[in-house]
Amino acid sequence: MKKQLRQRGGRAILYGTTRTRSDLFESLPDEIVIVILCKLTSTASSPADFVAVLLTCKRLKKLGMHPLVLSNAGSGVVSVTAKNWSDEAHRFLKLCVNAGNKEAYYTLGMIRFYCLQNRGSGASLMAKAAINSHAPALYSLALIQFNGSGGKKTDKDLRAAVALCARAAYLGHVDALRELGHCLQDGYGVRKDVEEGRRLLVQANACELASVLRAFNITQSQRPDLIESNGSPCRYGSGLPEKKLHPANRFLIEWFGLKGCGVPGPGLRLCSDGWCGRPETRRNEFRRCSGCGMVNYCSRGCQAHDWRVHHKIECAPMEEWNHAIDGVDEEQQVTDDRTVEIDEIESDEPLDSSL
Structure with missing residues (x-):
């Protein structure tokens, strides 16, 4: 007997039996729907995409809150914004946790540690994310650990910080790789090894350039100054598109921006890298630029990024500003020592510590 299958107004007619599309969906086992939802939440670009799925029908709303679905949610789903922060958003992140x-461990941990000033809970959540690599x-x-954030200056643990950096660098985190390179160069928390430190810095620059080129699909014909004929990066360029901002950092930037003037508290400063958002937890926690003394950074990664994007153009020794005000020729007053110090900053050498 020949099978007959026709389509009429959204209805499938098979063997003379009419079944609506909703009936076909309802006939799917919950396990299959959950697998589909896991795939959707892992690739969603924003919380709105996830909410749109939940509002489709009661069944999707129920299964969408299944622990397996929430555990597979990507950074886009948990990327809440500061202006939309509410008890409901907090509860949703806790459900994901x-x-x-x-990703929820890390995002909520950053929010609690830096924004809600719940240091213990925030650090604990970030530690759970770290355990999961x-x-x-x-x-x-x-x-x-490097800055002693959330405590006193004496609470710094350089050895633990270097170990955490090494693990993050092994997983491909470029800023951690750069931080580890500087630590080896300076003997900061680890035995000094200048050659290995410089090798890691070069590797960090190459990795960052290669990742940006891949992300924006830049070819050798488009940017011959950045890419060799064999497709490998030839130098670390400053004309590349900006790196991707993590949702947790975006939340910090928006949060302290909404607080007014970007000030986290009396006498406290934000990291001068516009793509970081981390605030000081005590006065003079971050290190200042040894050239101009006007900017401060929470890490070498932020210093290197901001130098390439903004500060390289703006930075000038404080003596130059004083001499310019006094009407003195700058070239006659800037000493050779100060010029060397500026060159050191340009090559990502250590910043002076805040006193």
Whole structure:
């Protein structure tokens, strides 16, 4: 007997039986729907995409909150914004945390540690993400140890910070790789090895350039100054598109921007890299630029990025400003020592520590 299948107004007619599309959906087992939702949440670009799925029908709303679905949610789903922060958003992140989502661990940990000033809970959540090999969480914990964030200056643990940086660098975190290179160059928290440190710095520059080129699909014909004929990066360029901003950093930037004037508290400063958002947790926690003394950074990664994007043009020794005000010729007053110090900053050498 020949099978007959026709389509009429959204209805499938098979063997003389009419079944609507909704009936076909309802006949799917929950396990299959959950697998589909896991795929959708892992690739969603924003929370709105996830909410749109939940509002489709009651069944999707129920299954969308399944722990397996929430545990697979990507950074786009948990990327809440500061202006939309509410108790509901907090509860949703906690549901994702309870489901074991490492992106939620990290995002909520950063929010609690820096914005809500719940240091213990925030660090604990970031540690859970780090245990699951979350590179940004490992690097953030390393910066907390380097700076002694959330405590006193004497609470710094350089050896632990270097170990966390090494793990994050192994997982491909470029800023951690650069931080580790500087530590080896300076003997900061680890035995000094200048040659290995410089090798890691070169590797960090090459990795960052290669990742940006891949992300924006830039070819050798488009940028011959940056790419060799064999497709490998030839130098670290400053004319590349900006790196991708993590949702947790975007939240910090928006949060302190909404607080007014970007000031996290009395006498406290934000990291001068516009793509970071981390605030000081005590006065003079971050290190200042040894050239102009006008900007400060939470890490070498932020210093290197801001130098390439903005500060290289703006930075000038404080003596130059004083001499310019006094009407003195700058070229006659700037000493050779100061010129060397500026060159050191340009090559990502250590910044002076804040006193």
